[in-house]
Amino acid sequence: MxxxxxxxxxxxxxxxxxxxxxxxxxDIPSDLRDALGAALERETHKVGRRILETIHTNVAVADEGNRLVxxxxxxxxxxxxxxxxxxxxxxxxxxxxxxxxxxxxxxxxxxxxxxxxxxxxxxxxxxxxxxxxxxxxxxxxxxxxxxxxxxKGSGSENMSFLKMLVPADGVKAVKRFVLDSIVGAGGKPCPPGIVGVGIGGSADLAMHLAKEAIARPVGTHNPDPDVARLERELCDLLNETGVGPMGLGGDTTVLSVHVEQAHTHITLNPVAVNYQCWAAxxxxxxxxxxxxxxxxxxx
Ligand code: SF4
Incomplete structure (x- = not known):
């Protein structure tokens, strides 16, 4: 005992x-509320705006009634x-x-x-x-x-991806894999949310890192400046895809991209993507x- x-x-x-x-x-965290608010202010697509407004109503109803989001x-x-x-x-x-x-x-x-x-x-x-x-x-x-x-809800967890990339293909291949994964996922993971990317280590560690990345407050950056730059580049690229809120078109496909990395074997380049939905x-x-x-x- x-x-x-x-x-x-x-x-x-x-x-x-x-x-x-x-x-x-x-009760979703304030950084997420702020990110959803900023997304609504920025959104120019009619359907995208409508969906973001519905998300805001959803959060308000949960707050007022002490209900689940x-x-x-x-x-x-x-x-x-x-x-x-x-x-x-x-x-x-x-x-x-x-x-x-x-x-x-x-x-x-x-x-x-x-x-x-x-x-x-x-x-x-x-x-x-x-x-x-x-x-x-x-x-x-x-x-x-x-x-x-x-x-972790299943809609976003089902949109998890792992690939062992060719090291010689470099960061370009990492970006391509993340873009293909998120565009391919479309509306299934309930966007706009947080994209967690784990790079390096071994196959299991890369996915572990991607999962760790989605648990960070929205919009925080990796302390490594090279990794932080990749986070910003990926975020901009993903928001140019037009996937939009719930995959129905718009300027906001993701609220944030968080990358965590580990050293790896010289002939390995594992990359994992783990999505966290808007209800992060x-x-x-x-x-x-x-x-x-x-x-x-x-x-
Ligand atoms: S908002 Fe998140 S938790 Fe809710 S159904 Fe969509 S993916 Fe699942």
Whole structure:
């Protein structure tokens, strides 16, 4: 059962996860609201404007009625940043995140989406084998824990792409692959959203990085200036394609492009694309070593 401190912390993490899952589904972050507002101001296409106005009405209705912004409660994905001196083992943190997800689903109640991948039998509580999925980052010389919940809807997750490019084809091939992926996806991932691009590492790491990229606040840039330049170039190129809101034409195909990269093998060039829809939900909690929880709308 662990020490009293461990039990207190485990409960704090479970409560935080339960709150984060519901909160993220109802109240989209301010950076996303601003990006959607700016898109509406910029949009010149008649149908594109209409769709962006409908999205704004959708958000306002959710705000007024304390309702979900979208019916798809997604798969709960968590990003856990754990300080090396945080006094609760990651195994217990993972257990608490899972229990918090289950509790939120049953208590609210939320729609459960999780099924066995072969039999398609539902679990009924948005948990299952290896679900929710937790991404881990371990932080030296720190005693805190950050938990970010990013529910991922299937419409956007189905539009995920991976390609092992030829290294000699360079950045040009990366741009071509991202453009082909997003134009090919059309309206399926509910644009305009955030395009996450993961470059380098291995096949699995590239997709992991693409997923990490969509969890960043809208419009943030990679600290590497070369990568940040690629983010801006891709964003401009994608918004010139005319795919537009919901794929029905317009100036705004994406709100932002976020790129994360890792070093790779000299003869590898993996590139992954992960789309996050306009309802780019996320919510964060900071948990101190003493069990105090601070909710954060902007992280
Ligand atoms: S892709 Fe996003 S906006 Fe579209 S249905 Fe799924 S969660 Fe909702």
């Amino acid at each position: 662990g020490t009293a401190t461990e039990r207190t912390l485990r409960q704090a993490v479970e409560d935080a996860a339960a709150e984060l899952y519901v909160w993220s589904l109802k 979208c019916q798809d409660t997604g798969i709960a994905v968590y990003y856990a940043r754990v300080g090396e001196r945080f006094p609760l083992h990651p195994a217990r943190i993972e257990e608490a995140l899972r229990e918090g997800t289950r509790r939120a689903t049953l208590d609210h109640p939320l729609r459960s989406n999780t099924v066995h991948t072969l039999t398609r039998k539902p679990t009924g509580d948005n948990t299952g084998h290896r679900i929710p999925h937790v991404h881990w980052e371990f932080v030296p010389d720190w005693d805190g824990l950050d938990i970010k919940c990013v529910p 939900r996320r919510a964060t909690a900071h948990v101190s070593a003493g069990g105090e929880v601070a909710m954060d709308r902007d992280a």
